Amino acid sequence: MAQEQQEGVKSEEREDLTQKTIDTLEIDLNNELTEEHEEEVPDVDYSQLSKEQLVNILENELASITAEGSKPAALKKAESVAREIRPVLDSIKQKEKETALAAFVAENGGEEGFEYKYDAETQKIDSLSREIRGLKNSYYQGQEKEKEKNFNVKTTLLQRLRTLLEDEGNRETDASGLKSSWEEFKKIQDEWKQAGNIASPHNGTLWATYNALIDRYFSNRNIYFELKELDRRRNSELKAELCEKVEELGKSLETRPMTREILNEANHIFEEYKHLGPAPKEDQEKLWQRFKEALDVLYDAQRGQFAEQKKSMQENYEQKLKIYEAITPFTTYNSGSIKEWNAKTKEIMAFQDQWVALKGIMPREEGKDLSKKFWAALKTFFNNKGEFFRQLESKREQNLEMKNQLCLEAEAILETGEDNPSTTQKIIELQKRWKGIGQVPEKFKDTIYDRFKKACDAYFDQKRAKNKEVEEEFENNLKKKTDLIERIEAAANNKDESTLNLLSAFKSEWTSVGFVPKKDMQAIQKRYIAAINTYVSAIGQLSSKEKEQAVLESEVELVRDGESSRNLYRKESDIRRKITQLENDIALWQNNIEFFAKSKTSDRLKAEFERKINSALSQLNDLKHQLSIIQEAI
Known part of the structure; x- marks a missing residue:
């Protein structure tokens, strides 16, 4: 029996060494898995996004971490996004508050009484950021509490194991006592296995204490070697089954790509292997080498995949570098044409679409630097474009001021009540100056035009009311225009004689005829346009497009001649x-x-x-x- 006990001690020492080797390999594999599978988060210039887009991004991140089955990586990513958006939000809040304060001071002459409430979108961004941060804190607090709980559980189990050892040494053990002691021991083993992780500084100490107490337990039992041998044979069978599972995972790579799920499953099997006790000494090292070789197949495949991923990252970087180089000239682009600016905008947006379409990640540092330069180049272009439109808007404001002045002059002439040739010529000159002024801001286009037209129409209405001779002239003009329309309609019936030259002659004759009575203006204009349409349709050598163009030009000429x-x-x-x-x-x-x-x-x-x-x-x-x-x- 003494010899058997000596052999048992040597065997225990070898088992301790094997267990320490397994623990060390577990740490190395976990570190390697963490480093090689750290998720790359695409760089985004959040300062380019609207508040509505920032709200959508944060809502999506919040949904991803509150969904059932969400992973810590999602929480980490969401918190990272919220952290990067925070300075953008602070900048937005500062600008909005400064703008509101400047307006308040300009209106009230001082800051006293100033209060500012951020808009709903700004508050929403703030609220979502705080909620994500709160979820992150709650998660890690829960992790710490769980580890503390597991530490207490394992400490209690060690105390129970010590008590069991003391009871074994202080009393004689009969068959029933051996059985109850063994059942309690196995129960402690099962509960230890089910207990979760604890804080790393205590993990090694607890495991060392646990293994030492287990060894002492088996040493104190008369049936130690028999039970140990049975347990080892069972462990050998279980470890062989686990080896087969990992080997099957390696074989499966022939028909499917390497994924993180496969590695997670292998790690789970490794956890089971580690918690199993030793096998017979003649099988222990063979089984471990078999299990390690099966794991190596998976990690070799994972390392090869990671090398391929690095190659893909470099290719993606080079493609995006070409896009950045293509948009660099846009940063110095300048033009005085809206059409040209819009054309350039379509070009640079096409490059932006190409950039966004490249979904793969880039090398971390180089990719981050390239992304910053790309979005900075876009921002420069659109800043330059914005400056052009600000200057254009300023010009339109000047045009509005000039047209307002023309309205005042026309209204002043109207108020005098005079309708002599001199005042009429002044009105006509005002109309010519009006046509020479460019566009005004879109929101004032109709109102300013209606105001000017109202003044001019009122002057000519006043003039018609005071001058019957002019009214008779308008009636004569109506007759002349009616006769001309009838001649155009008659000419349209003879398609062989319908030509562009004759059309030009008709238009010139129409232009030479003066105004008609206001009540007949729209009717005669509609009839003239209809006659021109009919005549243009009769010109055989014109395409449908050219005919439509000719009709449109006729309507434009009517407006230029003072028609509605x-x-x-x-x-x-x-x-x-x-x-x-x-x-x-x-x-x-x-x-x-x-x-x-x-x-x-x-x-x-x-x-x-x-x-x-x-x-x-x-x-x-x-x-x-x-x-x-x-x-x-x-």
Whole structure:
């Protein structure tokens, strides 16, 4: 029996060494898994986003961490996003408060009594950030409490094990006592296995104490070696089964890629292996080498995948570097044309779409630096564009001031009640100056025009009321224009004689005739446009597009000659609506094309959509040309 006990002590020493080797490997593997699978969070310039977009981002992050089955990585990512948004929010709040304070001081002459309440979106961003931060704190506090609880549980189990050892040494043990003691011992083992992790500084000490007490327990029992051998044979069978499971995971890589889920499953199996007691000494090292080789297959595959991922990250970096180099010239772009600025904006937005479409991650430091430079270049371009439009708006404000002055002059002439040739010429000169002034801010376009037109119309109405001779002249002009319309209608019936030259002659004759009575103005104008439409349709050598252009030019000429521009405003609105509809249709069709698979049927559908897009683009160009003609007139 003494010899058996000596062999048992040596065996225990080897088991302790094996257990320490397993614990060390566990730490190394976990560290390696953490380093190699740290998630890359794409860099985003949150200062470029609106408050509504920031709210949406935080709401999505909050939803991801409150959803069932969410992982700590999601919580870490959400807290990181909230932390990066915080300085952006502080900057927004500071700017808004400073703007409100400046306005308050300008209005009240001082800061006394100033109170400022942030808008709902700003408060929402603040609230979401605090909620995410609170969830993070609660999570880690819970983790710490759980570890403290597990520490207390394991400390209690060690005390129970010591008490069991003391009882074994202080009393004679019969068969029933051996059985109850063994059952209590196994119960302590099961509870120890079920207890969770604890704070790392105490983990090694507790495990060392636990293993030492277990060894003492088996040493104090007369049936130690028999039970140990049985337990070892059982452990050998269980460890062999665990080896087979890990080997099956390695074989599965032949038909599926390496994933984090596979590594997690392998780690779970490793946890089971570690908690199993020793196998017979002749099998112990063989089983461990078999298990380690099976694990190595998985980690070799994971390392190879990570090397491939590094290659992909570098390729993604190089592609994004080309995009950044392509937009660098945009930072110095300058133009005095709205159309050219809008064209350049479409170009740079296309590059931005390419950047966003590259979803892969880049090397951490290089990618972060490149992202900052890319978004800074975009910001510079749009700052320059904003400065151009601010100057343009300033010019329109000046135009508004000049048109307001013309309104005042026209209203002053009207108030005098005079209608002599001198005042009439002044009104006409005011109308010419009005046409020479550019556009005003969009929100004042109709009101300022109506004001000026009202003053001019009132002057000429007053003049008509005082001068019957002029009214007779208007009646004669009405007759002349009616005769001219009838001649145009008659000419339209003879398609062989319908020509552009004759059309120009008709237009010139119409222009040479003066005003008609106001009550007949709209009717004669409509009839004239209808006659011109009919005549243009009769000109055989013109395409439908050229005919439509000729009719539009006729309407524009009417406005330039002092006729009502109400129809042109209506036509402008209709053309804008058609342009918007066509642009939406084109965008939808272009998006649909991307979803067509490669097949005969999809190729036909794709060709049909491309035909629709080309046709719509042609219509869009025509409508934009018509819109530019109308805008020049009004």
